Amino acid sequence: MRLTPVKTPKLVKWMFPNYIWNIPTTRKTIYLTFDDGPTPEITNWTLTVLKQYQAKATFFCIGNNIKKHPEIFENIIQDGHAIGNHTYNHLKGWKSNTRPYLDNIKQAQDLIEFHAKNQKTKFINTFRPPYGQITLKQGKQLLALNYKIIMWDVLSFDWQTQVSPETCFKNIISKTTNGSIVVFHDSVKASRNMQYALPKMLEYFSNKGYVFQPIN
Numbered sequence: 001m002r003l004t005p006v007k008t009p010k011l012v013k014w015m016f017p018n019y020i021w022n023i024p025t026t027r028k029t030i031y032l033t034f035d036d037g038p039t040p041e042i043t044n045w046t047l048t049v050l051k052q053y054q055a056k057a058t059f060f061c062i063g064n065n066i067k068k069h070p071e072i073f074e075n076i077i078q079d080g081h082a083i084g085n086h087t088y089n090h091l092k093g094w095k096s097n098t099r100p101y102l103d104n105i106k107q108a109q110d111l112i113e114f115h116a117k118n119q120k121t122k123f124i125n126t127f128r129p130p131y132g133q134i135t136l137k138q139g140k141q142l143l144a145l146n147y148k149i150i151m152w153d154v155l156s157f158d159w160q161t162q163v164s165p166e167t168c169f170k171n172i173i174s175k176t177t178n179g180s181i182v183v184f185h186d187s188v189k190a191s192r193n194m195q196y197a198l199p200k201m202l203e204y205f206s207n208k209g210y211v212f213q214p215i216n
Contacts, residue, residue: 004132004155005155006154006155006156006157006171006174006175007153007154007175008021008022008151008152008153008154008155016139016151018139018143018149019139019149019150019151020148020149020150020151020181020215021151021152021153021181022153022179022180022181023179023181023215024179025178025179026178027178027179027211028178028205028208028209028210028211029178029179029210029211029212029213030176030178030179030180030182030205030210030211030212030213031057031058031179031180031181031182031212031213031214031215032050032055032057032058032182032184032212033057033058033059033060033084033128033150033152033181033182033183033184033215034046034057034058034059034060034184034185034186035060035086035128035130035183035184035185035186035187036060036061036062036065036086036090036185036186036187036190037059037061037062037065037072037073037076037186037187038059038061038065038066038069038072038073038075038076038186039065039069039072039186039187039188040069040072042186042187042188042191042194042195043059043069043072043075043076043186044072044075045195046184046186046194046198047075047076047079047081049198049199049202050079050081050202050212051079052199052202053202053203053206053212054211054212055202055211055212056080056081056082056212056213056214057081057082057212057214058081058082058083058084058126058150058214058215059076059081059082059083059084059186060084060085060086060126060127060128060150061073061076061083061084061085061086061108061112062086062087062088062089062090062108063085063086063087063088063089063104063107063108063109063111063112064088064089066108066111066112066115067111070115073115074115077115077116080214081214082126082214082215082216083112083116083126084126084127084128084150084215085105085108085109085112085125085126085127085128085147086108086127086128086130087101087104087105087108087129087130088104088105088107088108088111089104090130091104091130092130092131092133093129093130093131093133093134093135093138094133094134094135095133096138098135098137098138098141101138102138102141102142102145105127105142105147109125125145125146125147125148126147126148126150126215127142127147127148127149127150128149128150128151129149132151132152134149148215150181150215151181152181152182152183153175153176153177153179153180153181153182154171154172154175154176154180154181154182154183155171155183156168156171156172156182156183156184156193156194156197157171157193158184158185158190158193158194158197159185159187159189159190159193160193161189163193164193165192165193165196165197166196168193168194168196168197169196169197169200169201172197172201173201173204173205176201176205181215182201184197184198
């Protein structure tokens with residue numbers, strides 16, 4: 001039984017108003033996000049598909065993956081996408097003490113800024129907690145450090161192996177609206193569902209006049 005809904009409830013957004021769940025707009029704009037990369041083959045495939053639809057996105061990268069695959073990370077930057085921080089080791093906030101958690105985020109941020117320093121890209125202290133898990137104290141201290149904490153409006157559930165590619169696609173098109181922040185994963189685990197759903201989602205909403213923008 002899945003406890004987390006595809007669409008984030010309004011009550012949850014109301015309870016955590018300092019986190020960004022969607023970007024209110026009357027325009028036909030969707031904010032695609034990709035967690036857990038950069039990943040060999042999958043991230044570059046994602047970039048190719050996004051380019052076909054003139055779509056820009058935000059990639060929440062794991063610091064250790066940036067270290068292992070700097071050339072793929074730089075491909076993201078060169079394609080004009082925004083960069084976000086997803087910790088250095090994909091830490092669960094609820095199982096981490098605040099100081100080590102913040103240090104882990106800083107370690108990832110240092111890598112992001114090092115590789116992006118000579119590039120025209122957006123990496124302005126945006127952070128998404130892995131698994132959506134972050135304590136009140138961790139969140140408060142990150143906000144004090146001028147991080148924007150980016151959550152989501154719509155989850156594709158692409159990483160769940162029991163979810164079919166067709167269901168992944170239907171999750172997105174049934175719940176996404178103007179200003180939605182949509183979560184995909186450019187990871188091996190999510191690749192089957194993501195590689196099916198992403199092109200179809202881009203085509204579906206492009207045909208309806210939507211554009212895809214990075215979070216900044």
